Amino acid sequence: MTNWFAIGMGSKNSKGDWLEVFYPKNLINPSEELTLKAKELVSYREGNFTSSIPSDLVQDIAKLSKNFSSLETERTVLVFVDSKLPPNDVPSCYLRLHLLSHRLVKPNEINLEDIFTLMPTVAWTSDGPKDPKELNDILSDKKINNEAIHIHSLDKFPCLTDYVVPEGVRIADSHRVRLGAYLGEGTTVMHEGFINFNAGTLGKSMVEGRISQGVIVGEGSDLGGSSSTMGTLSGGNETLISVGRDCLLGANSGLGIPLGDRCVVEAGLYITAGTKVEMIKSNSKVEEIKASELSYKDDLLFIRNSLTGAVQCKPNPKTVNLNEELHSNN
Amino acid sequence: MTNWFAIGMGSKNSKGDWLEVFYPKNLINPSEELTLKAKELVSYREGNFTSSIPSDLVQDIAKLSKNFSSLETERTVLVFVDSKLPPNDVPSCYLRLHLLSHRLVKPNEINLEDIFTLMPTVAWTSDGPKDPKELNDILSDKKINNEAIHIHSLDKFPCLTDYVVPEGVRIADSHRVRLGAYLGEGTTVMHEGFINFNAGTLGKSMVEGRISQGVIVGEGSDLGGSSSTMGTLSGGNETLISVGRDCLLGANSGLGIPLGDRCVVEAGLYITAGTKVEMIKSNSKVEEIKASELSYKDDLLFIRNSLTGAVQCKPNPKTVNLNEELHSNN
Amino acid sequence: MTNWFAIGMGSKNSKGDWLEVFYPKNLINPSEELTLKAKELVSYREGNFTSSIPSDLVQDIAKLSKNFSSLETERTVLVFVDSKLPPNDVPSCYLRLHLLSHRLVKPNEINLEDIFTLMPTVAWTSDGPKDPKELNDILSDKKINNEAIHIHSLDKFPCLTDYVVPEGVRIADSHRVRLGAYLGEGTTVMHEGFINFNAGTLGKSMVEGRISQGVIVGEGSDLGGSSSTMGTLSGGNETLISVGRDCLLGANSGLGIPLGDRCVVEAGLYITAGTKVEMIKSNSKVEEIKASELSYKDDLLFIRNSLTGAVQCKPNPKTVNLNEELHSNN
Numbered sequence: 010m011t012n013w014f015a016i017g018m019g020s021k022n023s024k025g026d027w028l029e030v031f032y033p034k035n036l037i038n039p040s041e042e043l044t045l046k047a048k049e050l051v052s053y054r055e056g057n058f059t060s061s062i063p064s065d066l067v068q069d070i071a072k073l074s075k076n077f078s079s080l081e082t083e084r085t086v087l088v089f090v091d092s093k094l095p096p097n098d099v100p101s102c103y104l105r106l107h108l109l110s111h112r113l114v115k116p117n118e119i120n121l122e123d124i125f126t127l128m129p130t131v132a133w134t135s136d137g138p139k140d141p142k143e144l145n146d147i148l149s150d151k152k153i154n155n156e157a158i159h160i161h162s163l164d165k166f167p168c169l170t171d172y173v174v175p176e177g178v179r180i181a182d183s184h185r186v187r188l189g190a191y192l193g194e195g196t197t198v199m200h201e202g203f204i205n206f207n208a209g210t211l212g213k214s215m216v217e218g219r220i221s222q223g224v225i226v227g228e229g230s231d232l233g234g235s236s237s238t239m240g241t242l243s244g245g246n247e248t249l250i251s252v253g254r255d256c257l258l259g260a261n262s263g264l265g266i267p268l269g270d271r272c273v274v275e276a277g278l279y280i281t282a283g284t285k286v287e288m289i290k291s292n293s294k295v296e297e298i299k300a301s302e303l304s305y306k307d308d309l310l311f312i313r314n315s316l317t318g319a320v321q322c323k324p325n326p327k328t329v330n331l332n333e334e335l336h337s338n339n
Numbered sequence: 340m341t342n343w344f345a346i347g348m349g350s351k352n353s354k355g356d357w358l359e360v361f362y363p364k365n366l367i368n369p370s371e372e373l374t375l376k377a378k379e380l381v382s383y384r385e386g387n388f389t390s391s392i393p394s395d396l397v398q399d400i401a402k403l404s405k406n407f408s409s410l411e412t413e414r415t416v417l418v419f420v421d422s423k424l425p426p427n428d429v430p431s432c433y434l435r436l437h438l439l440s441h442r443l444v445k446p447n448e449i450n451l452e453d454i455f456t457l458m459p460t461v462a463w464t465s466d467g468p469k470d471p472k473e474l475n476d477i478l479s480d481k482k483i484n485n486e487a488i489h490i491h492s493l494d495k496f497p498c499l500t501d502y503v504v505p506e507g508v509r510i511a512d513s514h515r516v517r518l519g520a521y522l523g524e525g526t527t528v529m530h531e532g533f534i535n536f537n538a539g540t541l542g543k544s545m546v547e548g549r550i551s552q553g554v555i556v557g558e559g560s561d562l563g564g565s566s567s568t569m570g571t572l573s574g575g576n577e578t579l580i581s582v583g584r585d586c587l588l589g590a591n592s593g594l595g596i597p598l599g600d601r602c603v604v605e606a607g608l609y610i611t612a613g614t615k616v617e618m619i620k621s622n623s624k625v626e627e628i629k630a631s632e633l634s635y636k637d638d639l640l641f642i643r644n645s646l647t648g649a650v651q652c653k654p655n656p657k658t659v660n661l662n663e664e665l666h667s668n669n
Numbered sequence: 670m671t672n673w674f675a676i677g678m679g680s681k682n683s684k685g686d687w688l689e690v691f692y693p694k695n696l697i698n699p700s701e702e703l704t705l706k707a708k709e710l711v712s713y714r715e716g717n718f719t720s721s722i723p724s725d726l727v728q729d730i731a732k733l734s735k736n737f738s739s740l741e742t743e744r745t746v747l748v749f750v751d752s753k754l755p756p757n758d759v760p761s762c763y764l765r766l767h768l769l770s771h772r773l774v775k776p777n778e779i780n781l782e783d784i785f786t787l788m789p790t791v792a793w794t795s796d797g798p799k800d801p802k803e804l805n806d807i808l809s810d811k812k813i814n815n816e817a818i819h820i821h822s823l824d825k826f827p828c829l830t831d832y833v834v835p836e837g838v839r840i841a842d843s844h845r846v847r848l849g850a851y852l853g854e855g856t857t858v859m860h861e862g863f864i865n866f867n868a869g870t871l872g873k874s875m876v877e878g879r880i881s882q883g884v885i886v887g888e889g890s891d892l893g894g895s896s897s898t899m900g901t902l903s904g905g906n907e908t909l910i911s912v913g914r915d916c917l918l919g920a921n922s923g924l925g926i927p928l929g930d931r932c933v934v935e936a937g938l939y940i941t942a943g944t945k946v947e948m949i950k951s952n953s954k955v956e957e958i959k960a961s962e963l964s965y966k967d968d969l970l971f972i973r974n975s976l977t978g979a980v981q982c983k984p985n986p987k988t989v990n991l992n993e994e995l996h997s998n999n
Contacts, residue, residue, distance in 0.1 A: 018482055018483060020485075031478070031479075031482045033475075033479045033482075034475060074479065074483070075483075076480070076483045076484065077483060079483075080483060084485065130839055132830075132834070133489075134487075135465060135487060135489060135795060136487050137485075137486075137487035141834055144830075144834045145693075145694060145833075145834050148691070148831070148832070148834070149691075149693045149734065150736070152678055152691045152693075153678060153734070153735075153736045153737060153739075153740060154736065155680075155744065155797075156797075157794075157795060157796055157797035158831070159793075159795060159821065159828075159831060160828070160830040160831055160834075160843050161489065161491075161821075161842070161843050161844070162840065162841055162842060162843055163830060163834070163838065163839050163840045163841075163843065164839055164840070164841045165839065166841075168489075168490070170462075170474075170490040170493060171478070171488070171489060171490055172478070173475075174462070174471055174474045174475050174478070174490075174493070178493065179460055179493050179494050179495065180492065180493045180494070181492055181493075181494045181496075181514075181517075182491070182492060182514045182515070183490050183491050183492055183493065184491070184514065184841075184842040184844065184860065185842070185860050187841075200514065200515050200533050201533060201549060203860050203861060219861060219894050219895075233567075234549050234567050235549075235565050235567065235591075235895050235921065237893075237894050237895065237920040237921050237936070239920065239936070259609075260567040260569065260593055260609070261565065261567050261591060261592075261593050261609055261895075261921060262921075262937075263920055263921050263936055263937050265936070275609075275611075276567070276569070276593055276595070276609045276611060277592075277593050277607075277608070277609025277937075278609075278937070279919075279920070279921055279935075279936045279937025279938075281935075281936055284975045285975045285976050286975065287976065297976065313648075313978070314648075314978075315614045315615045315616065315649065315650040316615050316617065316627065316649050316650070317647075317648060317649070317977075317978060318643070318644075318647060318648010318649060318973075318974075318977060318978010318979070319648070319975065319976050319977070319978060320975040320976070348812055348813060350815075361808070361809075361812045363805075363809045363812075364805060404809060404813070405813075406810070406813045406814065407813060409813075410813060414815065463819075464817075465795060465817060465819060466817055467815075467816075467817035491819065491821075498819075498820070500792070500804075500820040500823055501808070501818070501819060501820055502808070503805075504792070504801055504804045504805050504808070504820075504823070508823065509790055509823055509824055509825065510822065510823045510824070511822055511823075511824045511826075511844075511847075512821070512822060512844040512845070513820050513821050513822055513823065514821070514844065530844065530845050530863050531863060531879060563897075564879050564897050565879075565895050565897065565921075589939075590897040590899065590923055590939070591895065591897050591921060591922075591923050591939055605939075605941075606897070606899070606923055606925070606939045606941055607923050607937075607938070607939025608939075643978075644978075645944045645945045645946065645979065645980040646945050646947065646957065646979050646980070647977075647978060647979070648973070648974075648977060648978010648979060649978070
C-alpha cells in the first residue's frame with residue numbers, strides 16, 4: 010500500500026512553522042467513508058497533500074477520537090501521502106515515521122528522501138517540544154521563576170515511545186530509539202541498544218547493539234552489547250547492511266556486510282566488507298576471500314584466531330536460542 | 340539473614356494488578372515490636388506472604404513514615420519474604436530488589452527465580468508508572484490536550500534512583516542502572532556505565548562499562564568505557580563472571596572469565612572462556628592455554644600482541660590506582 | 670581574556686550551600702558600565718570574588734533580564750573570576766563551565782584545578798536540583814502522596830542543555846553531554862556520543878564516540894559509534910589526546926595518541942601509545958615503531974591486518990567527507 014490518509018495534531022514554533030505532528034493510530038487510514046468525505050472536502054486528487062481540517066469533518070473525527078472537537082484548528086492537520094513520492098513537508102515526514110513504527114510499512118519500503126532537510130531540529134523538553142532558537146530564553150525564564158525544566162534531546166527525531174507504543178516490546182532506555190524505528194513483536198531493546206528511524210527488527214530479538222538507519226534484523230537474532238552495524242548515512246559504505254534470522258553479533262563486535270541466517274560474529278570482532286578472511290574447513294584453511302563475498306551466506310561463524318590473529322570463517326556449529334523468559338514481554 | 344518484613348506503597352493498573360511497589364528504607368525490617376504485631380495481626384507463619392495492611396497497624400506505621408495514615412489502602416502492601424524461596428508476586432520481587440540496592444543483601448545471595456515472569460513490563464513516564472497497554476490512549480489524550488508527557492522507559496525494572504539513593508555514589512545517567520543493582524560506597528557510574536539488577540560493585544570503583552546480571556566487581560576496580568562483562572541471561576556462557584579487586588578492564592575490552600585480583604585486560608581486547616592464550620614469562624612464550632584456565636588467578640595482564648596478533652598473558656607489573664579526586668563523592 | 674564578571678541564580682540545599690548556579694548569557698560580561706558599577710559597589714580589586722548582589726545593582730540587571738527584580742536575593746550571586754586562577758567555590762566553577770559551553774573559551778584554556786572537590790554531587794530531578802542527602806526523604810514523600818518524580822542523574826555536572834543551548838548543534842540524548850562541553854557549530858552528537866566538560870569539537874563534526882575530559886576534536890572529523898578517546902582523569906595515560914581535522918575514528922575503535930589531520934583508525938582497532946605498529950609503504954613493511962611516535966602526524970591510516978593480526982600504518986588514501994545533509998542543523 011502506498012496511499013495514506015491521516016489526521017494529526019502537533020505543535021508549531023512562534024513563527025507558525027510545524028515542529029512535530031502526532032497521529033493517533035485510529036486516525037491513520039480511518040474508514041473508507043471518512044477518507045472519501047475528506048477527499049471531497051479538500052478536493053484531493055493524488056500525490057502528497059497537506060491542509061487544515063475542514064470544519065465539516067471535525068464531528069466525524071470526534072467520533073473516533075474523543076476531545077478532538079475541542080482542539081484548536083491551528084494545531085491540527087490533515088495529510089494525504091503517497092509513500093512512493095518523497096516527503097514534502099513536516100506533517101508528511103511525521104506520518105511516514107508513524108507508519109514505520111506502527112508496523113504498517115517495513116524499513117526501506119517508503120520514500121524518505123531529504124527527510125533530514127525537511128524535519129526541523131526540535132528541543133524535546135519536559136514542557137513539550139520547543140524551537141531550539143527560543144530555548145535559551147525559556148531556560149532563563151524558568152530559572153528566574155525557580156521552575157524546573159529538563160531538555161532531554163535536541164534532535165530532528167523524537168523518542169519513539171512519546172508517539173507510538175508498539176505491542177509486545179521492551180525498551181529499557183527510550184532515549185535510544187527514534188520515532189520511525191520498526192520493532193517486531195517480542196523485541197527487547199536493552200540500555201545499550203539503539204534503533205534509528207527506518208531500521209529495526211522483524212520479530213522477536215534481543216537488541217543490545219546499534220541498528221543503523223536502513224538496517225533490518227531478522228527474527229530470533231541477538232545483537233550483543235555495543236555491537237555495531239555499519240550505516241550508510243555517515244562514514245559507512247554503500248551496501249545496505251542486514252542481519253538474517255537467528256544470528257548473534259557478539260558484544261563489542263561489528264558488521265559491515267549483510268549477514269545470512271544462523272551466523273555468528275564473535276565478541277569483539279569487527280568484520281568490514283574489505284576484511285580478508287581465511288575460510289576454514291575441518292580445521293584447515295581452504296582459501297582467503299574478502300568478507301563481502303560472504304554476504305547473505307548462511308550458517309557462518311566469524312572469529313579472530315587468538316593465536317595467529319587471522320580473521321577466520323567456518324561453518325557455524327551452534328544455533329542461537331533467545332532466552333524465552335527474557336522475551337516474555339507481557 | 341533471609342527473613343524480611345516490609346511495608347510499601349505502589350501503583351496498580353486499571354485491572355487492579357500491581358505495577359510496582361516502593362518500600363521506604365525505615366519500613367524494611369522495622370522494629371521487632373512492629374514486626375511481631377504485624378505477624379500476629381495477619382497470622383503469619385512462614386515463607387512468603389503478602390497482604391493488605393491491617394487497619395490496626397496503620398497508626399504504628401504512621402509514627403515511622405509521616406503521611407502514611409493518609410494513604411489509600413489499595414496502594415499499600417505488607418510483605419513477608421523468605422529470600423531463600425523464589426519470589427511469588429510483584430511486591431515480593433520489588434522488596435528483593437530494594438534489599439539489594441539498600442546493600443542489605445549482596446548479588447547472588449537471594450532467590451530471584453522467575454523474576455522476569457513475575458514482574459510486569461511498566462511504562463515509566465513523567466506522570467508516574469503506567470500499564471503499557473493503556474499508554475497509547477494516554478498519549479492521545481495528552482497530545483489532544485496539549486499537555487506534555489515523556490516516557491523514559493518501557494521495562495520490567497525501574498531506574499534505581501527513583502526508588503533507592505545509595506550513599507556515596509554518583510550515577511551520571513540514571514537510566515543505565517536498574518533497581519536491584521548493588522553499588523558499593525564510592526562507586527561512580529559514568530554515562531557509558533551500566534549495572535543490571537543483582538549485580539554491582541563491592542566498594543569504591545569506576546564503572547564506565549557494563550556489569551551484567553549476576554556479575555560482581557571487587558573494590559578498587561575500574562571498568563573502562565564500553566567494556567563488557569559476559570552475562571548468563573542472554574548469549575553468554577554458564578560460568579558466572581566476576582572481577583576481583585584493583586582490576587582494570589580497558590575501554591572497549593570484554594571479559595568472559597572470572598578475573599582474580601590486580602588483573603588488567605588491555606583496551607580493545609575481548610577475552611572469552613575459549614580464547615587460546617600464549618603465556619609469556621620473561622618475554623618468551625612458555626605455553627598455550629585456554630583463558631578459562633586462568634579464572635580467578637591474580638596479577639595477570641592480558642594483551643593482544645600488536646605485531647603477531649596473538650592474545651598473550653603475562654604477570655601484571657602495575658597496580659591500578661583509582662583517581663582519589665574522582666571518587667570523593669561527597 | 671581571563672577576567673570575567675557575571676550575575677547568576679541558582680539553588681541551595683537546606684544548609685544554605687550552593688548546589689548549582691545558572692548564568693544567563695547576557696549577564697556574562699555585560700556592559701562595561703554595569704561591570705564598573707558592580708566593581709565599585711563590592712569594592713572588587715582582583716582575582717576570584719563571589720558575593721551577593723548589592724541592592725543598588727538590581728534595577729540595572731533587571732533591564733537586561735526581565736523578572737530579575739523579583740528574584741529572592743539568596744538565590745542570586747555575583748562573581749568575578751580570573752580564569753588563570755583555580756576556581757574557589759561553586760559559583761566560580763559553574764561560571765567556568767558556562768564559559769566553555771558558550772564558546773567563550775576553548776577546552777584547556779582555563780584553570781579548572783580541583784573542580785571535582787569543589788563541586789557538590791547533585792540529584793538532578795524532574796523537580797529541579799536536590800541535595801542527594803535529602804533525596805530518600807523526598808522520594809518517600811512523593812510516593813506517599815502519589816506524585817511523580819524522576820531522578821535523571823546523580824552527578825557533579827548537569828546536562829549541558831539544561832544550562833546552555835549552543836547554536837547549530839544537535840544532541841540526540843542530552844544526558845550524554847555535560848555542562849562545560851564545547852560544541853563547535855555544526856556538531857551532531859548521536860545517541861552513543863558523549864562529551865565531557867572541558868572537551869569537545871572545534872567545528873562541524875559527527876560524534877558517536879566518547880570525547881574524554883581534555884580531548885579536542887578538529888573540524889570535519891567523525892567519531893564512530895562507541896569509539897573511545899583515552900582520558901587523563903581515569904585509567905588513561907598522561908599525554909592529552911586530540912584528534913585533528915577531517916579524521917575518522919571507526920566504530921568501536923579507540924585512540925591513545927594525539928592524531929594529526931586526515932587520519933583514519935579502522936573500525937574495531939584500539940591504538941594505544943605503546944602499540945607497536947608496522948609502517949607500510951607500497952605494500953611492504955619498512956619499519957616497526959611505537960604508535961606514540963606517530964603522534965600529530967597527518968594522513969595516516971591505521972588498520973589491523975586481518976590475515977597476520979599485525980597493527981599497520983600506511984598513508985591514508987581517502988579523505989573523510991561528512992554527510993552535508995546530516996549536518997544541516999537548522
